[in-house]
Amino acid sequence: MGRAPCCSKVGLRTGPWNAKEDTLLINYIRAHGEGHWRDLPKRAGLLRCGKSCRLRWMNYLRPEIKRGNISSDEEDLIIRLHSLIGNRWSLIAKRLPGRTDNEIKNYWNSHLSKRVETSKVTQTKAARAVKKKHQPTNGKKHKRNYKDNKDNTTSNEEITTTKIYLPKAVRVSPYSLGFHHTNPYAWWPDLLKEEADNNSEVGGTCSNGDQLEHSLDNSGSDFSFLDFEPIEGNMLDEIIGEYQQLLNFDENVQLESSEDSLSV
DNA sequence: AAGCCTGTCAACCGCAAAGTG
DNA sequence: ACACTTTGCGGTTGACAGGCT
Numbered sequence: 001m002g003r004a005p006c007c008s009k010v011g012l013r014t015g016p017w018n019a020k021e022d023t024l025l026i027n028y029i030r031a032h033g034e035g036h037w038r039d040l041p042k043r044a045g046l047l048r049c050g051k052s053c054r055l056r057w058m059n060y061l062r063p064e065i066k067r068g069n070i071s072s073d074e075e076d077l078i079i080r081l082h083s084l085i086g087n088r089w090s091l092i093a094k095r096l097p098g099r100t101d102n103e104i105k106n107y108w109n110s111h112l113s114k115r116v117e118t119s120k121v122t123q124t125k126a127a128r129a130v131k132k133k134h135q136p137t138n139g140k141k142h143k144r145n146y147k148d149n150k151d152n153t154t155s156n157e158e159i160t161t162t163k164i165y166l167p168k169a170v171r172v173s174p175y176s177l178g179f180h181h182t183n184p185y186a187w188w189p190d191l192l193k194e195e196a197d198n199n200s201e202v203g204g205t206c207s208n209g210d211q212l213e214h215s216l217d218n219s220g221s222d223f224s225f226l227d228f229e230p231i232e233g234n235m236l237d238e239i240i241g242e243y244q245q246l247l248n249f250d251e252n253v254q255l256e257s258s259e260d261s262l263s264v
Numbered sequence: 265a266a267g268c269c270t271g272t273c274a275a276c277c278g279c280a281a282a283g284t285g
Numbered sequence: 286a287c288a289c290t291t292t293g294c295g296g297t298t299g300a301c302a303g304g305c306t
């Protein structure tokens with residue numbers, strides 16, 4: 001997948017992960033925790049680069065990841081957040097528990113971007129019709145301040161210049177943002193689920209022959225995500241409400257990427 | 265049935281921020 | 286303050302599936 005692997009990865013596997021690799025990675029992380037991605041493949045007996053392992057874990061194997069269709073609530077939230085902060089997928093993902101930035105990005109590119117674009121055009125046509133209706137008859141431009149969009153695809157569209165400055169991208173641990181899950185092992189391979197359910201030793205022998213040293217204890221501290229409690233209340237509603245206030249501040253809001261200030 | 269087209273999504277890359285010594 | 290390493294992010298790619306001609 002993607003581009004050709006970089007030069008330093010000779011001898012390492014690329015492309016889709018198989019079940020055996022997934023199991024090795026899951027077992028290793030359950031035993032030793034996340035992090036130290038560079039050394040992880042060697043220790044786990046994987047012929048992958050650390051980056052690939054991290055990506056596989058973060059985007060697919062983490063137990064708190066929610067699989068399945070994106071709900072209409074989530075979709076609505078994505079659209080609103082994207083209109084507010086643009087392609088900041090990780091920030092958007094952090095507002096959608098169980099969803100990954102990659103998943104949201106893909107969903108946006110394949111499902112939402114076109115729909116939103118279509119919607120924009122429709123709205124623009126309607127706006128033009130209204131504007132034309134109220135255009136002063138002397139031919140002078142309407143006094144209201146219109147400004148071309150940066151994007152040429154909508155260069156003819158005119159919107160007001162209320163600006164919201166985007167925050168700089170910051171790294172925030174998903175755990176610090178209330179990332180919760182209710183059934184962390186819901187979709188893990190049955191073998192692993194059994195192990196988790198039984199609170200049993202992860203150890204034994206990996207398929208590569210390595211011995212796993214640590215045991216899994218759900219009440220223990222090896223995995224912080226095991227300690228999470230379900231979110232109280234309807235988080236999506238809260239978030240939508242939160243941003244609704246911002247979006248309603250002015251009918252037309254123009255986003256402008258800049259320093260970490262918010263001004264309207 | 266076969267070839268082409270299009271949409272989806274996992275996985276890759278480069279780059280930059282954060283962390284560490 | 287600096288250099289080096291690690292981690293996280295966003296853009297992009299390409300395999301695959303399904304629809305269309």
